[in-house]
Amino acid sequence: MARVRVPAVLGFYDDAHDLSEVAGKANHEKGFKDLDAYSPYPIHGIEEQLGLKSSWVTIPARLGLVFGAFLGFSFQSWTSSVSWAVNIGGKPYISWPAWIPITFEAGVLMAAFCNLTAMFIACGLYPKLKTIVLSKRITNDRFVLVIPVKDDAEEAEAVSFLRENKALKIKIVDALDKEKGRLVFRSAPLAGEGAPA
Amino acid sequence: MSLALEPDDKHLLSPAIKMDRVTEDILAPMGRFPSLPWHLAFGLAQGAALLLLAPVAYQMFFGLGIYGITNPNGWGVFIVNFVFWIGIGHAGTLISAILFLFRQNWRTSINRSAEAMTIFAVMTAGVFPLVHVGRTWVAYWLVPYPAERQMWVNFRSPLLWDVFAVTTYFTVSLLFWYQGLLPDWATARDRAKNKFFRTLYSVLSFGWTGSARDWNHYERCYRQFAFLAAPLVLSVHSIVSFDFAVSLIPGWHTTIFPPYFVAGAIFSGFGMVVTLLVIMRKLYKLEHYITLTHMELMNKVILATSLIVGYAYASEFYIAWYSGHEYEQYQFLLRPFGPYAITFWTMVICNVVIPHAFWFRSIRRSIPWMFVISIFVNVGMWFERYNIFIISLHRDFLPSNWGMYYMTPFDYAITIGSFGMFFTLFLAFSRVFPTLAIAELKATLPEPSTGSRLGHDHGHADHAHKPAEVH
Numbered sequence: 186m187a188r189v190r191v192p193a194v195l196g197f198y199d200d201a202h203d204l205s206e207v208a209g210k211a212n213h214e215k216g217f218k219d220l221d222a223y224s225p226y227p228i229h230g231i232e233e234q235l236g237l238k239s240s241w242v243t244i245p246a247r248l249g250l251v252f253g254a255f256l257g258f259s260f261q262s263w264t265s266s267v268s269w270a271v272n273i274g275g276k277p278y279i280s281w282p283a284w285i286p287i288t289f290e291a292g293v294l295m296a297a298f299c300n301l302t303a304m305f306i307a308c309g310l311y312p313k314l315k316t317i318v319l320s321k322r323i324t325n326d327r328f329v330l331v332i333p334v335k336d337d338a339e340e341a342e343a344v345s346f347l348r349e350n351k352a353l354k355i356k357i358v359d360a361l362d363k364e365k366g367r368l369v370f371r372s373a374p375l376a377g378e379g380a381p382a
Numbered sequence: 383m384s385l386a387l388e389p390d391d392k393h394l395l396s397p398a399i400k401m402d403r404v405t406e407d408i409l410a411p412m413g414r415f416p417s418l419p420w421h422l423a424f425g426l427a428q429g430a431a432l433l434l435l436a437p438v439a440y441q442m443f444f445g446l447g448i449y450g451i452t453n454p455n456g457w458g459v460f461i462v463n464f465v466f467w468i469g470i471g472h473a474g475t476l477i478s479a480i481l482f483l484f485r486q487n488w489r490t491s492i493n494r495s496a497e498a499m500t501i502f503a504v505m506t507a508g509v510f511p512l513v514h515v516g517r518t519w520v521a522y523w524l525v526p527y528p529a530e531r532q533m534w535v536n537f538r539s540p541l542l543w544d545v546f547a548v549t550t551y552f553t554v555s556l557l558f559w560y561q562g563l564l565p566d567w568a569t570a571r572d573r574a575k576n577k578f579f580r581t582l583y584s585v586l587s588f589g590w591t592g593s594a595r596d597w598n599h600y601e602r603c604y605r606q607f608a609f610l611a612a613p614l615v616l617s618v619h620s621i622v623s624f625d626f627a628v629s630l631i632p633g634w635h636t637t638i639f640p641p642y643f644v645a646g647a648i649f650s651g652f653g654m655v656v657t658l659l660v661i662m663r664k665l666y667k668l669e670h671y672i673t674l675t676h677m678e679l680m681n682k683v684i685l686a687t688s689l690i691v692g693y694a695y696a697s698e699f700y701i702a703w704y705s706g707h708e709y710e711q712y713q714f715l716l717r718p719f720g721p722y723a724i725t726f727w728t729m730v731i732c733n734v735v736i737p738h739a740f741w742f743r744s745i746r747r748s749i750p751w752m753f754v755i756s757i758f759v760n761v762g763m764w765f766e767r768y769n770i771f772i773i774s775l776h777r778d779f780l781p782s783n784w785g786m787y788y789m790t791p792f793d794y795a796i797t798i799g800s801f802g803m804f805f806t807l808f809l810a811f812s813r814v815f816p817t818l819a820i821a822e823l824k825a826t827l828p829e830p831s832t833g834s835r836l837g838h839d840h841g842h843a844d845h846a847h848k849p850a851e852v853h
Binding site for chain 2 (some may be wrong): 198199200201202203206207210217221222223225226227228231232235237239240242243246250260261264265268269273276280283284286287290291293294296297298300301303304305307308309310311312313314315316318319321322323324325326350351352353
């Protein structure tokens with residue numbers, strides 16, 4: 186689940202490959218922990234750079250597929266053989282080939298619900314009146330690397346790392362103001378370079 | 383803008399289109415007052431939709447007798463329209479699921495509107511069985527529930543399979559579509575200027591932030607949906623065809639029906655996508671995103687499926703002759719030479735002959751030509767269903783059972799009205815939803831950013847998205 190990490194140092198980029206590469210350096214070379222990256226679209230391969238595990242959300246869907254199909258099949262069998270057994274032209278009560286289409290549909294339906302629900306739970310998504318975002322440009326055209334820090338020394342290290350790697354802008358998020366529902370930012374100067382963001 | 387936004391030879395979209403431009407171009411219509419052409423189109427569509435509502439309201443008092451259905455033609459235009467609209471929907475799922483699994487990047491410009499089309503087409507289709515049951519207020523009897531009658535629905539009936547197939551298809555399409563919308567609602571939320579829209583889009587986006595952890599889950603979920611939707615879409619029209627194939631009526635009782643129906647559905651669906659997108663790209667100035675190359679690729683699908691459909695028609699005739707089954711043979715004499723010959727020849731000309739124009743590149747890339755041909759495809763596919771359902775039913779085994787089917791003004795009204803309902807929904811969608819999948823589109827732009835600061839060459843990094851290339 187993605188949560189806002191405070192305090193943290195944010196490095197802004199405008200290119201997906203740059204973000205991916207810097208994330209890889211931060212994780213593998215510098216050993217920053219608990220990194221996160223924000224982007225307007227999914228970047229292939231960034232999971233490995235950030236050291237993220239492969240998502241578990243497909244598991245509930247697969248279980249749902251089997252469970253839904255089982256439910257569909259057994260419900261049809263139960264209604265036709267136990268609850269109200271009707272002899273239709275001497276056919277077997279459980280004439281299973283006729284059950285197959287509904288068994289399939291029931292499986293797919295259950296799988297689809299499990300799939301989306303799992304993603305909502307995994308990402309912590311629910312209808313929110315207000316969404317706290319690190320930057321409004323993330324959903325437009327900015328790529329942000331988030332390096333969580335504990336103290337000033339770590340903060341300085343993260344800032345200098347992002348400077349070396351030519352971040353467009355470096356910001357420090359100090360706290361989450363719960364009353365006002367927004368983040369408290371500080372901007373860190375870029376070394377020797379007045380790059381606009 | 384002085385930048386040339388025409389795509390070049392190597393790319394599907396112009397490398398001059400950057401990410402912020404995509405956001406602006408796609409979301410801008412949502413905040414603008416609708417244009418005059420939109421108002422005219424919407425007014426016309428709503429007027430036509432009344433033609434569906436009015437007969438249905440009238441029917442609630444006077445019963446099904448107002449329509450042309452009689453014995454032996456118990457199904458009439460209800461089934462024709464139902465199958466027609468369900469078929470239209472299939473192109474959307476094909477684009478969103480099957481083209482996704484085949485890594486066809488060009489789908490990103492058209493998948494959102496095609497999926498919307500699917501949902502609206504299935505909704506329109508759903509009206510017809512509900513009306514056709516006559517006592518629509520007890521249509522819930524179609525669903526198996528523990529009633530005081532202690533009876534269950536007949537699970538051996540293809541008509542019941544249809545209930546499950548169509549409702550599942552609608553639900554899964556809706557969930558899949560909504561998942562794709564989440565990041566785009568978030569884009570709309572972060573771009574919104576006033577509090578009302580910020581709150582509205584925040585709710586609709588479910589608080590999407592674009593974190594890599596979320597994208598990781600999102601992508602797996604999306605792919606899983608595609609894996610579920612691909613066999614589902616094939617199953618839906620197969621099950622629809624079982625309504626006929628499982629019966630004994632000559633002309634219906636054939637094993638070719640499931641693949642034949644699925645191919646026909648994709649054929650008609652792409653016809654409708656082309657019709658809609660020709661209008662939409664013009665109305666919202668999306669020509670740089672839905673390029674002529676996109677339209678050409680869809681026209682190729684139309685041509686390919688037209689060949690499959692033509693082959694299926696021919697093989698039906700061959701099998702009728704080869705089977706030695708005289709009722710089947712009579713049925714296939716009736717189609718080209720019987721009282722409904724006009725519907726048969728309309729179908730052949732629209733579905734088999736006219737799409738051959740798409741062999742020519744200049745026609746595949748000509749907007750007026752493709753618009754006209756796509757409408758012929760839609761007309762042809764409507765008549766295909768008329769041809770199959772009405773002709774087979776009107777003369778079965780016993781001449782004492784024979785009878786002609788005549789549409790009443792109410793039948794015409796609900797048929798035209800269904801188009802009104804569909805276009806009303808689609809035009810409303812095009813005003814209030816992001817009409818193109820913004821996030822997916824950005825991922826497939828040739829050069830999404832203004833340039834790497836770390837000195838990358840775009841498109842050559844091994845983890846990069848390959849730009850969609852034109853061949």
